[in-house]
Amino acid sequence: MLRYIGKRALQSAIGLSVLIIAVFFLARLTGDPAKLLLPINADQALIDEFRAREGLDRPVIEQFGVYIWNVLHGDFGASLRRHRPALDMVLEAYPVTLQLAFTAMALVLVSASLVGSVAAYRPGSAVDRTVTVSSLISASVPDFWVAISAILLFAVTLQWLPTSGYGSDIRFWLLPLGVLVLRPFGMLVQVVRASMIATLSSAFVRTARIKGMSEGRIIYVHALRNALLPIITVAADQTVGMINGLVIIETIFGFPGIGKLMIDAVMARDFPVVQASILVTAIAIFTLFILVDLAYVALDPRIRHR
Amino acid sequence: MLNLKRLAFLNIATAAGLFAGHGFAQDKTLVVVLPEAPVTMEACMGNNTVNGRVIRINIYEPLTVVSDTTGQVEPRLATSWERLDDLTWRFHLREGVKFHDDAPFNAEAVVTEMKRTLNRDRNCHTEQQYFRGFNMTPTVVDDLTLDIKTDVPVPILPTFLSTLLISSPNSPLEEFTLKPIGTGPYKYDGENPGTEIRTVKNPDWWGEHSNVDAVKYIWRGESVVRASMISVGEADLTPELAVQDATDPALDKPYVDAETLWLRIDTEVPPLNDIRVRQALNYAVNREAMLGTLVSKDAVPSTQITVKGVLGHSEDIDDEVYPYDPEKAKSLLAEAKADGVPVETPILLVGRTNILSNSTEVMEAIMAMFQEVGLNVTLRMTEIGEWREYHNRPYPEGRQPVIVQTKHDNNRGDAAFSLQPKYACDGTNAAMCDPEIDAMIAKATAESGPDRGKLMEEVFAKLYREWVPDIHLFHMVSYARVGNRIDYVPNLLTGIEVRIEDVNFK
Numbered sequence: 001m002l003r004y005i006g007k008r009a010l011q012s013a014i015g016l017s018v019l020i021i022a023v024f025f026l027a028r029l030t031g032d033p034a035k036l037l038l039p040i041n042a043d044q045a046l047i048d049e050f051r052a053r054e055g056l057d058r059p060v061i062e063q064f065g066v067y068i069w070n071v072l073h074g075d076f077g078a079s080l081r082r083h084r085p086a087l088d089m090v091l092e093a094y095p096v097t098l099q100l101a102f103t104a105m106a107l108v109l110v111s112a113s114l115v116g117s118v119a120a121y122r123p124g125s126a127v128d129r130t131v132t133v134s135s136l137i138s139a140s141v142p143d144f145w146v147a148i149s150a151i152l153l154f155a156v157t158l159q160w161l162p163t164s165g166y167g168s169d170i171r172f173w174l175l176p177l178g179v180l181v182l183r184p185f186g187m188l189v190q191v192v193r194a195s196m197i198a199t200l201s202s203a204f205v206r207t208a209r210i211k212g213m214s215e216g217r218i219i220y221v222h223a224l225r226n227a228l229l230p231i232i233t234v235a236a237d238q239t240v241g242m243i244n245g246l247v248i249i250e251t252i253f254g255f256p257g258i259g260k261l262m263i264d265a266v267m268a269r270d271f272p273v274v275q276a277s278i279l280v281t282a283i284a285i286f287t288l289f290i291l292v293d294l295a296y297v298a299l300d301p302r303i304r305h306r
Numbered sequence: 307m308l309n310l311k312r313l314a315f316l317n318i319a320t321a322a323g324l325f326a327g328h329g330f331a332q333d334k335t336l337v338v339v340l341p342e343a344p345v346t347m348e349a350c351m352g353n354n355t356v357n358g359r360v361i362r363i364n365i366y367e368p369l370t371v372v373s374d375t376t377g378q379v380e381p382r383l384a385t386s387w388e389r390l391d392d393l394t395w396r397f398h399l400r401e402g403v404k405f406h407d408d409a410p411f412n413a414e415a416v417v418t419e420m421k422r423t424l425n426r427d428r429n430c431h432t433e434q435q436y437f438r439g440f441n442m443t444p445t446v447v448d449d450l451t452l453d454i455k456t457d458v459p460v461p462i463l464p465t466f467l468s469t470l471l472i473s474s475p476n477s478p479l480e481e482f483t484l485k486p487i488g489t490g491p492y493k494y495d496g497e498n499p500g501t502e503i504r505t506v507k508n509p510d511w512w513g514e515h516s517n518v519d520a521v522k523y524i525w526r527g528e529s530v531v532r533a534s535m536i537s538v539g540e541a542d543l544t545p546e547l548a549v550q551d552a553t554d555p556a557l558d559k560p561y562v563d564a565e566t567l568w569l570r571i572d573t574e575v576p577p578l579n580d581i582r583v584r585q586a587l588n589y590a591v592n593r594e595a596m597l598g599t600l601v602s603k604d605a606v607p608s609t610q611i612t613v614k615g616v617l618g619h620s621e622d623i624d625d626e627v628y629p630y631d632p633e634k635a636k637s638l639l640a641e642a643k644a645d646g647v648p649v650e651t652p653i654l655l656v657g658r659t660n661i662l663s664n665s666t667e668v669m670e671a672i673m674a675m676f677q678e679v680g681l682n683v684t685l686r687m688t689e690i691g692e693w694r695e696y697h698n699r700p701y702p703e704g705r706q707p708v709i710v711q712t713k714h715d716n717n718r719g720d721a722a723f724s725l726q727p728k729y730a731c732d733g734t735n736a737a738m739c740d741p742e743i744d745a746m747i748a749k750a751t752a753e754s755g756p757d758r759g760k761l762m763e764e765v766f767a768k769l770y771r772e773w774v775p776d777i778h779l780f781h782m783v784s785y786a787r788v789g790n791r792i793d794y795v796p797n798l799l800t801g802i803e804v805r806i807e808d809v810n811f812k
Contacts, residue, residue: 031691039435041727041734044700046434053429082345083429083482092499148530156534163534164526166501251527256500260527269691 001297005290012286016279020071023278024064024271032056033080033269054080067275076279077272079265086272089261090280096166097257098284100249101242103173104180109235112185116192117219123197131189139186147179147252164253176253180246184238191234195227202226228299236292240285334519334811336792338804339532339541343500343525348482349473350423350430355802359545360503360523362803365406366471366488369397369416370464372719374797377617379464379719383411383472383489389754392459397467399450403512405474406493413452417444418475428480436469461754465720491515491807505806516810533787542789543809545800548663549602552785560604561796563784564717566611567601567662569655569672569777570697570728573738575707577649582642584774587709588628589635590679591672591777600664600671605780610766611714611724613781615798618721618750618762623770627778635679655685657711658693662782669711683709698734709777710737717802721762722751729769738775743768 034042034050042050051057055066070077076087119131154175155163165172199205200223208218247259258277265273344357352362363371369384384397403411420442424433440460445453454463474487486494491513492505503523507515524541526532529548535541536557552558569587577583593607607627612619643649655676657669666687676683688696696710712735716724725747731739743765750761769775786796794809 035691035694039431040694040697042434042698043734046438049426050429053427083348084484096500148528151531151534156538159538163538163540164531165524165540252531254501254524254526254531 001294005294008290008293012290015286016282019282020068020275020279021064023275024067025060027269027271027274028060028063030266030269033271036267036269037080071279076276079270079273081265081268081270081273086270086276087280089273090258090276093256093258093261093277094280094284096255097243097246097250097259100176100180100246100255100257101239104177104242105184105235105239107177108181108184108188108238109231111181112188112192113224113231116189117196117224119189120193120196120200121215121219128193131193135186135189135193137186138182139190141182143179143183144248144252146182147175147249150175150179151252166253166255172253176249176255180242180249184235184242187238188231188234192227192231195230196223199223199227225299229296232292232295232299236288239288243281243284334517336518336521336543336806336809336811337541338521338523339535339544340523340525341527341529341532341544341546344503344523346482347484347486347494347503348430349419349471349477349486349488350428350432351482352471353432353435353469353802358802359804360505361486361488362471363490363805363807364492364505364521364803365486365490365494366473367490368468368471369399370468372465372468372717372799374799375615377615377719379462379468382468383416384464384467387464389461390453393457394453394455395460395463396447397452397454397464399452400512401450403489404510405476405489406487406508407474407476409474409476409487411472411489412449413444413446414449415475416452416472417446419470419472420444422473422477422479423470425479428482432469432471436466459752461752461758462720462722465718468718492521495520513807516807518806518809518811521806536787536789539789539791542792543786543794543804545784545786545796545804547785547787549785550663552602552787554787557787557789559786559788559794559796560602560783561786561800562606562613562781562798563715563796563801564613564616564798565713565715565782565784565801566608566613567668567711567713567779567782568608568611569779570710570712570735570737571775571777572701572705572708572710573773573775574701575705577642577647577651578653578707578709580642580647581774582638583647583649584777585628586635586638586642586679587676587681587777588774589631589638590675590681591628591779592630592675593627593779594630596668596671596780600668601662601780602783602785604783606783608778608781609770610778611728611776612716612721612766613798616716616719616721616724617759618725618766620763620766620770622763623767626770632675632679639680649680650682651707653681653683653707653709655683655709655711656693656696657685657687659687659689661711661713665711699732699736701737708737713782715801717799721759721766725762725765726751729765729775738773740773743773 034047038046038050055063078084079086079089115131119128122128151163154161161171161174205218205223208222246257247263249255250257250260258281261273262277265277340359342356344360346357347361349366351357352366367383369382370379371382373380383400383403385400387395387397390396399413405411423430424437426433441457443455447453456463460466472489477483477487491508491511493508495504495506497503504520506520529551532544533547533551536544547558571578571584573579597603597605609623609626610620639649655669655673657665659665669685669687673683673685696708697712714724727733727735729736729738729743730747731744746765750758750765753761784801786800788794792809792811
C-alpha cells in the first residue's frame with residue numbers, strides 16, 4: 001500500500017510540475033498586469049517603471065527560473081494588488097472553501113444514495129419517475145438564480161435565515177449549502193440509480209432475497225456497497241468541480257473562500273496569487289484522488305493496487 | 307497546518323458580530339455593506355473607491371478636502387494656507403491633533419507621510435495618479451507650519467493635497483500597513499479577514515462626531531443581496547446598488563456621483579477627423595430612449611465630462627444636448643461624402659464590459675443608431691486590459707477609426723484633472739490635438755485667481771461647440787440604500803468616500 005501511495009505521489013508530483021509550468025506561461029498570455037493595476041491615466045513611463053519593479057520586463061524564461069527557485073524555497077511572491085504574501089492569502093481562504101465543499105459533498109453523498117436507491121428499487125414506478133425528473137431539474141437549474149431566489153424567499157420574505165454572511169452559526173450555512181448541493185445531488189442521484197439498477201439485478205441480490213434477507217438490508221448494506229465505486233468516482237469529480245466553482249456561492253453569500261480570491265486574481269492579472277491558489281488547489285485535488293483510490297480498496301477487496 | 311482553533315474563533319466572532327447587526331441592534335454600531343472588500347488599508351491607496359470608502363476621511367484625513375457642493379477646497383488637517391510665491395505654498399496645521407497611536411500630528415508627520423506616499427518603490431496609486439507632474443520639497447517652518455515648494459507652479463496644490471492621506475509617522479515606511487493609524491474620527495478596531503472590518507469612535511478626534519459609536523464594514527458582491535440586507539435590517543447603509551435593485555423609494559436615494567459616460571472619438575483618423583461626421587454621430591444617438599431603459603431614468607444627458615459642482619464645469623452648454631435627429635445626421639454625412647470624406651470606412655466601436663450595468667446593451671443600441679444613419683460600424687466589447695490599448699496613448703500607426711466607450715469620474719472638484727489627460731495633445735487618454743486648445747488648457751490650469759473656473763468653462767464650451775471630439779451621453783446616477791435606523795444623504799463624493807461623520811442614528 002505504501003508503495004502504491006508513493007507511486008501515486010510521484011505521479012502527482014509530475015502532474016503538478018506540468019501544471020506549474022502551464023499556469024505560469026498561460027497566465028502571462030492573458031496580458032500585462034500593469035495595464036490593470038495602474039491608474040487609468042498611467043502613461044508608458046509609469047507602466048515601464050511598474051514592469052521593471054515587479055520584474056515583468058525580464059525575459060519570461062528568466063522570470064520562470066526566479067519563480068521556480070522561490071517556490072522551492074517556499075516563497076510564492078507577493079500579491080501585485082494587495083502587497084501581501086500570496087500564500088498567506090490563499091491559506092486564509094482555503095479552509096472556508098474546504099469546509100463548504102466537503103460538508104456539501106457529505107450531504108450529497110448521503111441524500112443521493114438514499115434517494116437514488118429508492119428510485120432504483122422499482123424502475124419505471126411513479127417514485128422513480130418523480131425522482132428522475134426532480135433530479136434532472138436539480139442538476140440543471142442555475143445556482144446563481146437559485147441562490148438569489150432563496151435569499152428573497154427565506155431571508156427577505158419569510159425572514160427565517162440571514163441573507164448572507166459567514167460564521168459558525170448553522171443559519172449562515174443553510175442557504176449556501178442548500179444551493180451548493182443541488183447540482184451534484186441531481187447528478188449523483190442519476191448515477192446511484194443507474195448503478196443500483198444494475199446491482200439489484202445481480203445474482204448475489206437474488207440469492208440474498210432467496211435467503212430471506214430484508215429489502216432494506218439488501219439495498220443499503222449489500223447492493224449499495226457494490227454500487228459505490230462509480231458513485232465515489234463521480235462524487236470525487238463533483239467535489240473538484242465544487243472547489244473550483246464555489247465563486248458564485250462565495251460571492252453571493254459573502255463566504256471568504258478561494259474561489260472568489262482566484263477569480264479576482266485572474267481578473268486583475270495578479271500572477272503570484274493565481275499561481276499560489278492554483279497550486280494549492282491542485283495539491284488538494286491530487287490528495288483527494290489518492291484518497292479515492294484508497295477508498296476503492298477499502299470498499300471492494302477484489303481491487304488490489306500494485 | 308492551519309490553526310483550527312483560530313478559525314473556529316473567527317467563525318464565532320463573525321457570527322456574533324453579524325447577528326449583533328441583525329434585527330435592528332440597539333447599540334449605535336453602524337453596519338455598512340460595500341460591493342467589494344478593501345484591497346488594502348494603506349493610506350497611499352486611499353483614493354481608490356474600494357479602499358476609500360472605509361479609510362478615507364474616516365480613518366485617515368488629508369490636509370484639505372473638496373466640498374461636495376461647491377467644489378471648493380476646504381480645511382481639514384490644515385486650517386489655512388497661502389501662496390508665498392509662484393512655487394511656494396505655506397500650510398498652517400491644526401493644533402492639538404493626535405494620531406490614533408497618540409503620536410502628535412505636526413509638520414514633521416506630514417513630511418514623513420509625503421516621503422511614504424511619494425516613494426515610487428511603494429507603487430502607490432496616489433503618487434501615480436496625482437503627483438507625477440511636479441516635484442515637491444517640504445520644509446518644516448515650525449511644529450504647525452509647513453512650506454511646500456514645487457519645481458513648477460502648481461496653482462491648485464491645496465486641491466492635490468486633498469488626496470494625500472496622512473498616516474502616523476510610526477506606520478511602516480516601506481511595506482503597506484495592515485493596521486491603519488490616522489487622525490480621523492474612527493479608529494481601526496480589527497477585522498476578520500475576508501469577512502469584516504471594524505472601527506470605533508476616536509474620542510480624541512478634533513472635530514464634532516455624529517452619534518455613531520462604531521462601524522462594521524462587510525461586503526457582498528451582489529447588489530440584490532446588499533439591498534436585501536438593508537431591507538431586513540442586517541445592515542444600515544450601502545453606497546451602491548444596481549438600478550434594477552433600487553426598487554424601494556422609501557430607502558433608495560439616487561445621487562449624482564461625478565461619473566460621466568461618453569464615447570471618445572479618434573479625431574486623428576478619417577472619416578472621424580471631419581467635424582461633420584462627428585456631429586452626425588452626435589445627432590444619431592437617441593439619448594432619451596436609453597433613459598429608464600438601459601440607464602437609470604435619473605441619469606442626466608450630458609455635454610461635457612465633468613458634473614455640476616466641479617470647478618470649470620460649463621453651465622452655458624448644459625442645455626445644448628444634441629437632439630436625436632437622424633435626418634440631420636444623414637444630411638451631414640452626405641455633405642461630408644460629397645466633399646470626398648470616406649464616410650463608408652469601417653469604424654470600430656469599442657465598448658468595455660462592466661463599465662456600467664447594461665454596458666453591452668447600451669453599446670449595441672448605439673451601434674444600431676449609427677448604422678441607421680448609414681455608418682459602417684461594428685462593435686467590439688473588451689475587458690479592461692484590452693480596452694486600455696484603445697483608450698490610452700500611444701495608439702498604433704495606421705489604425706482604423708475607433709470610437710471608445712469610456713467613463714470619467716472627477717471627484718477632485720477641479721476640471722484640470724479632466725482637461726489635461728483627455729484633451730491636451732500629450733494627454734494620456736486624448737485622441738485629438740489642437741495647439742489652440744492646448745494653450746487654453748495650459749492657461750486655465752495655470753491660473754490660480756478667480757478666473758480659473760471661467761477659463762476652464764471656456765475650454766469645455768469651445769470643445770463642445772467647435773471641436774466635437776466626443777459623443778457625450780449621460781452624467782450617471784448611483785443609488786444608495788439607507789436603512790430606517792439612520793439619516794444619511796449621499797452626495798457627489800459618496801462614490802469614493804462614505805463619511806461616517808455625516809451619518810446619524812435617528
